[in-house]
Amino acid sequence: xxxxxxRLNQLFHRKNWLLAFDRDGTLAPFTVDPAASRVPPExxxxxxxxxxxxxxxIAIVSARPIPFLKTDFGDAPLTLAGNYGMEILYAEENxxxxxxxxxxxxxxxxxxxxxxxxxxxxxxxxxxxxxxxICLHYHLTPxxxxxxxxxxxxxxxxxxxxxxxxRLQTSIEFMPDFDWHKGMGLANVAEHYELTNSAIDETFFMxxxxxxxxxxGFEYVQNRGGIAxxxxxxxxxxxxxxxxxxxxxxxxxxxxxxxxxxYIAEVTAAR
Numbered sequence: 636x637x638x639x640x641x642r643l644n645q646l647f648h649r650k651n652w653l654l655a656f657d658r659d660g661t662l663a664p665f666t667v668d669p670a671a672s673r674v675p676p677e678x679x680x681x682x683x684x685x686x687x688x689x690x691x692x693i694a695i696v697s698a699r700p701i702p703f704l705k706t707d708f709g710d711a712p713l714t715l716a717g718n719y720g721m722e723i724l725y726a727e728e729n730x731x732x733x734x735x736x737x738x739x740x741x742x743x744x745x746x747x748x749x750x751x752x753x754x755x756x757x758x759x760x761x762x763x764x765x766x767x768x769i770c771l772h773y774h775l776t777p778x779x780x781x782x783x784x785x786x787x788x789x790x791x792x793x794x795x796x797x798x799x800x801x802r803l804q805t806s807i808e809f810m811p812d813f814d815w816h817k818g819m820g821l822a823n824v825a826e827h828y829e830l831t832n833s834a835i836d837e838t839f840f841m842x843x844x845x846x847x848x849x850x851x852g853f854e855y856v857q858n859r860g861g862i863a864x865x866x867x868x869x870x871x872x873x874x875x876x877x878x879x880x881x882x883x884x885x886x887x888x889x890x891x892x893x894x895x896x897x898y899i900a901e902v903t904a905a906r
Contacts, residue, residue, distance in 0.1 A: 643862065643876075647894050651690045651838040653830055654891065655716075655821055655852065656682075656884070658697035658704070660845035661866045664881050669763055669772065674707040678881070681888045683711040686726065688895050694824045696720055696817045696842070696852060698808070700765040701731055714827075718767040719848070720820015721811070725827055732823070735767050739811035742797040743769060746809055749791035758784055767811065774805035817844075818851030835859050843884060 656662055659672060666672045686693040694714040695704055701717040701724050708715065712726040724731040747764055750771060754762045758780055761772040776784060788807065792800060801808045821842065825831055830838045840861030842852040853863035857875070864876045866884055878884045 646839040646841075646860075646862065648898060649837055649839040651692070651828075651830055651834060652685075652895070653692045653694070653825055653828065653838055653840050654685070655694040655696050655824070655842045655856075657817075657842075657844035657846070657849050657852070657866075658695055658699055658707070660881070661843050661849075661884055662695075662881055663707070667775070669761065669770075675881075675885065678885045678888060679708055679711060681885065681892055682708070682713060685888065685892050685895060686712045688899060691895060692726070692824070692828050692830070694821070696820050696824075696844075698765065698768065698770070698848065700767065703765075714824055716817075716820045716824060718765055718810075719815060719817050720823060721767050721815055723820065723823060723827075725824075733767070734815065735811050739797050739813070740767065742795050743767060743809070743811070746791060746795045746798060749794065750788065753784065753787045753791065760784060769809040770806050771809075772806040816851035817842075817849060818855035821852055821855045843878070843887075 658674065659665060659669075662678055663672045663674045682693050685691055692714065694716055695708065696716040696719070697704060698719055699717055701715050701722055704715045704717055714726045715724045716722070721734045722731050743766070747769055750762055750769065754760050759775040759777065761775070763770040763772065771788065773781065773784065792798070792809065797812050798809050799812045801810070838859070840856040840859045841864060842849070842856045842861070843864035843866060844852055845866040853865070857863055862875045864878060864884070864887065866878045866880065868879055870877065876887075878887060
């Protein structure tokens with residue numbers, strides 16, 4: 636048995652499980668139009684079955700907003716941490732918890748209005764409005780229009796305070812100007828379910844993601860003795876656990892489901 640498998644077998648037998656997943660590229664495949672991306676129904680069902688087991692908490696920690704995540708997961712008892720965890724809807728609650736101040740939300744709304752003037756059919760840019768963040772995709776934008784589009788976006792951004800931006804491979808993301816990442820969202824989830832301090836030694840922490848934005852989530856679970864699951868084929872070094880694509884992530888979830896069922900049967904039989 637290799638070291639990772641041995642470690643997994645040890646973690647599987649812990650009383651509590653906190654399993655967290657990024658969405659795009661981890662649970663759902665990428666699509667040309669981001670709005671068309673969906674988590675496969677069989678993956679949703681497997682996550683729902685896991686979350687219904689005693690002492691198992693499932694969190695989706697995504698750049699997508701909560702309303703979009705609910706189109707995937709419906710009434711499944713999952714915690715939805717949208718906008719990198721800047722908004723969280725806990726599985727047993729109806730009200731979301733928001734970390735973003737009103738001035739940040741006003742700035743996002745102002746920039747959204749300006750960018751909508753830039754997004755034209757000819758430019759073929761895609762504006763994703765996540766309420767607390769904005770993502771402008773330009774992978775379909777004609778090359779001869781890129782310079783003009785970028786100049787207009789730059790001018791719009793410079794007119795709005797309290798925001799920061801991050802350039803990704805084929806998009807630009809705009810977000811509130813304060814330090815936040817998925818690890819902090821995960822920390823809030825763990826604290827909410829009282830899986831901190833003494834409970835850490837009784838908890839199996841796992842986070843699965845596919846991009847640089849997921850690194851703080853990996854660091855969070857690894858610092859608590861958990862497992863980082865890196866999805867995709869571009870990872871360097873030696874990841875804890877590797878899935879090539881969302882189909883492999885689904886297979887891992889099914890495996891976790893079987894293991895947890897076996898664990899519960901063993902605990903019940905020992906009583």
